[in-house]
Amino acid sequence: MLTFDGERIPERVVHAKGTGAFGYFEVTNDVSKYTSADVFNGIGKKTPLVVRFSTALQNIGGSDLGRELRGMSVKFYTKEGNLDLLCLQMPVYLYRDPIFFLNLVHAFKRNPQTHLFDFTAQWDLATQRPVINHNFFWTLADYGIPNGYRRMDGFPIHTYEISNKNGERHYVRFNFRTEQGFSAITSAQAAEIQSTDPDYFNRDLYNAIEQGNFPAWKLEMDMMTPHDIQNVDYDPFDVTRLWKNGTFFTVQIGRLVLNKNVENQFRDIEQGAFNPGHLVPGIPGPPDFLFRGRRMFYRDTQNYRLGRNHNKIYVNMPLYAKTYVRDGRPPTRLNMKNAPNYYSNSFNGPIPYVDEKRPREKLQVLESNAIDLEPLSYFYNHILEDEAHRQRFIENIFMSLVPVTPPVVQRALKLLNLIDRDLGRRVRIGYEVALAQSQAERAAQATPPPNLPIRNFPTAEGPPEHPPTKGAHSIRIL
Template structure:
């Protein structure tokens, strides 16, 4: 390499990258443009970095159950499985940790995946969320880099706290999720004793074509229970499959876990005036502004017969949608619409949707043919293209997705609102004194191994901006001053 050559980040084909922090979108709100070849190549490569286990959410447990509608919300959505009170829809749920490998301990401090597959009469609907209402980042272009920090160092093959906190300190949008992760809720006592969230904003559409923004909340009927860091570490050494075992045994013994599903609904026009960008997944909507409305009840009442066939081969994607439920311009969601299906095509196979655990309960009619592991009749001798003159399946115009306006220049741009501190500070101030003490201690213990003081000081500055007491306590715990520019 020439001594005077610039240290440019490049694509895999050697072209310099002009922006590695923002997806290319139509205006500041989006949606994301498929012409952003750097984003597509980055996500596609990331999905293929590890085989054969999932690149994220590798360690998981699952169960079958049903969803029963308890409230009539047909004024807001035409989704058939929500069409009448008392209606039951079979489902499969997979819970998981995010960063660990397939054999990692269940009781690590990590968000938990909370993925639900509804087998509806109009096809499968996947609600793929976490046990937290927000996430660390809000643009999918940063996801591969973020997960790299959570995985193993390529030289030492050890977890790297310096990388973790370096990324977080340089990505202040992560502060809200970091505060949740380091709080008491960072380690659920069991998979049964935690809430679940769709996290992203979606759009419901009713039979008249009228839309409304929606967020999903699963509230556990078992109550919230968490583990201290000390108890979690002890259990990890004694029974690393503790959560998996607990869920299986509870269902086996007839102690069926259940959750109530609620939604928050926001009129479409409010998105332009709400004090936080409603499509920013690092933010929540205040329940005072948009109260929770009950939808139904989820019950898990049957264990898998075979872990690999059902839990390991289950595939979920936020792009698996049904009529009446659509997406929003959320930049993180827009990236996931591509990345999840692409990951499954790579990890499980082109025809992963045909596996029993993933197969819809209604008939599938399309013109997709061939591919690895095609184990049905492959369409037989039926017509294999469209349009055609032979009576093959055609589109249903009544199920076209509804429009929403987009505007602006095609460019790689950030969200136009950057308040990363208010909601994290509000969360800190809502905590009891005991919760604050444990939060700060968990952060201090996690940051102590960081080898570069500048990273610690930068992160302390973020905590201080969220709440001066928050930052000061972390600084004192690390034996460092609060940076002057933070005050």
């Protein structure tokens, strides 16, 4: 029992509820002129991998059907080390300043008093820090509840620098496009499914793989040259916006296929440690400030959850690893046996890796705190492909505003009007109707129905109105 008391590790602060599977990545196109990364070179080459899918806000026992962000974290076990691509089902992120993350999580998690998800806090932050609204719009549209993990895309968000064997650079955004075809479910459909199967996403993925319907995604990269980067009329490193059509070209890389369910969720998924700082030669990584913060924060949280040796847990181990880190808390594996534990040495100990082909020039990215509402207007008028989708989006907005305090509602309506007058007008009308209906329902619930029968409850002096059921347990205090 004492072992049982302390056997659990802390759950993740975000992305706690999830599932995953093993599979492989197969190269289908020659991209050697863009990157020297071994994992993406050699048509037909297969690389083993593990993928973890998750909801962002739910606790481990929560529902898969909430309207929120979802993650798709991919760990490639390459010959040059592990490559981790941490994706969302949205192509835009929530913020640019890495320190803002803690405020965002506090606002979008549970209220400290009611312990309920709090729309007032969410809209309060959204109106105070409008940078989050582009992602918030994607969440409130149909993209907020995909029809299972198999039918959603994955976007690693950042603009990555990649380089070829000659040190020539390109800048790319990776995209995992589902081969099952993207599809979504409405809020009403999600509520109906949730009433009978809150683990719908996890069950759907597991059953598909067990039945041999292996889910697959095409990996492609939208690409710009260094010349393009410096001549576009927007910041291509801004993770809160899309690249504009006509400013990039797209290159296919290969296919990701999941063909094996895990044997033990805790061993293979709960202990999984994904870090955007896990990169390989040929992919130097994103140069933006958000990435600099994330590659530190992820390792720190994994040290807290799993311990300093979390990279020696089986699911996190690279194919080949030599290190001077040893003698710590388990797991230590072979602890490097009798290899010298100092550097430099004369006995073939590991040596630091230097990528001689990495570009020698560094790109300096100058970032701005200014908020541009144009991407949100573009989303409303062009990303939402038809009037039916636009109406569902508006309904999700004004229904989320009904429980919000009036001052925050007025700020939200003003912001929506600045984004697009038609959007602001339609949300205001829908909000007023929904608020009136909500107030009428509360008034009806507060008035007791007429002619309710009055039940006489027993008093301390008399016997109960009905005797105990025959055979029921009774307790006597002696």
